[in-house]
Amino acid sequence: MSLLPDGPSVSAAPPGRLKLAAIGDLHVGETHVQPYRDLFSRISQEADVLALCGDLTNYGKTPEVEILAEDLRVCTIPVVGVLGNHDYECGQPQEVARILTEAGVKILDGQSYEVNGVGFAGCKGFIGGFGRYMLSAFGEPEIKSFVQASIDENLKLETSLRMLRTERIVVVLHYSPVQDTVMGEPPEIFPFLGSARMGETIDRFEGISCVLHGHAHRGAYEGRTPRGAPVYNVARPVLNRDLGIEYALLEV
Template sequence: MSDSCSDIVHLAHLSDVHLPPPPRIAARDLINKRILSLMLWNARRRHVHLASLGDAVVADIASCKPDVIAVTGDLTNFGLPVEIESGARWLAGLPAPSVIVPGNHDRMTNLPWADGLAQWAPWMAASPGQFPYVRRVGPVCLIGVNSAIASPPFMAYGRVGQRQGERLHAILSRTRGSYRVVLIHHPPRAGLVKPRKSLLDSYKISGILQSAGAEMVLHGHSHDATMTTVPGTDIPLIGVASSSLRSSLPLRQAGWNDFSISPISKGWDVTLIRRQIDAEGRHNVLSEHRWQRHS
């Protein structure tokens, strides 16, 4: 990914797109928890995760002309090869250079990487062993962490693991001086999702971030437009609503995060505009936040 022409970097963040699955799924693919997830999709999720909202989010992002788009997982519903292929076409059609990390739905089963998520290599690491990966856009350093693992039925937890954790610490250490944005699907903080959906090694990842530092952590999974901090630090930990979800709750209605990151003399000036797409497809500003981080 090439550097942006300006020191000011415009970053779009969206997550949990849940692209519509194929109309027919072969019986041989309904293994492990996929059958349960398909039943949930047919009973409820297909009525609230709407492709029209996801399309409106992408159109709104295009109108804002970001330098880069970060997708924090769950592009699919069942992690089927055909869904991952559709996800690759969707990523290729985004209106700016993009990066992605997998979510639990993208890794619903132990499908061999080469048969599935390898199709997303142009937008993330080419293999599990290459996470965390790094993409630079001007002074911003995007660091993609893979927390997606196959889990039992009724569970949606994630794990980063020791090897990735060690690589993350090393990457954060050597990229000091950049505006380091960590991308992860599962939030590294207890209480943002139910325990059965949590990051199992959240405490260890929070410790790495506390030790090596970061300027911001972006996550998905919760379907909530939240703004907290990484435990034990003042590092902003920022979630986003699902980009396709219709909800009566404003913080869960489909939307995306619009960041402007500007270098200043002693660090960084950051503006976050929460943009929302209402049930009628209208674009709204939900909230605006501005802060500075010292280098």
């Protein structure tokens, strides 16, 4: 798996390989006018699949999702995606997912999807921290409920990975499964940017080509799970700031 520069100069992927465009944290607002239509049109010419890594809207409002859905209709390639915390803000994630699904997006929330021999697994993920600082289910009921929410999301990820029989797997998340890609954010908020539980789960499976996530706007672009699976933070602010590109283009 390798990183390609985005743009029309990208050559065709070798036979059997897939060109994957990835971006997260689009944050579409209800006053935006065709914010990503041109971008999605270009991506359709340069990639085989588009992965969206959550926070697709500002607040999960119906008008925001409808604006994004109209732009996504120009995509002529398969689109997979997960929701992010912003997409939950209005309390209607099912409606957000429904509108995007009708626009042709395969929403991953514990499900899996296959494109040309490459399997896609994923879910939103959740928070909880990393390493020895990962929060455990001890103490007050509120803490136990918090940790249980992280465990439940991790079980969705495991379920989606178990469904796949492909030799190459791409994991799509919103929250980070490793600390590497949240570096650059204030250390005080690391526990709210992801959970190592997901990284541990990913490392139990063979054939992980790469892991994609967003959410950490001031994080780092690249990291690895403990077993070495490459992890990419494709939050739009990271791509714009660190790489000077609009989306990541990966060869899988």
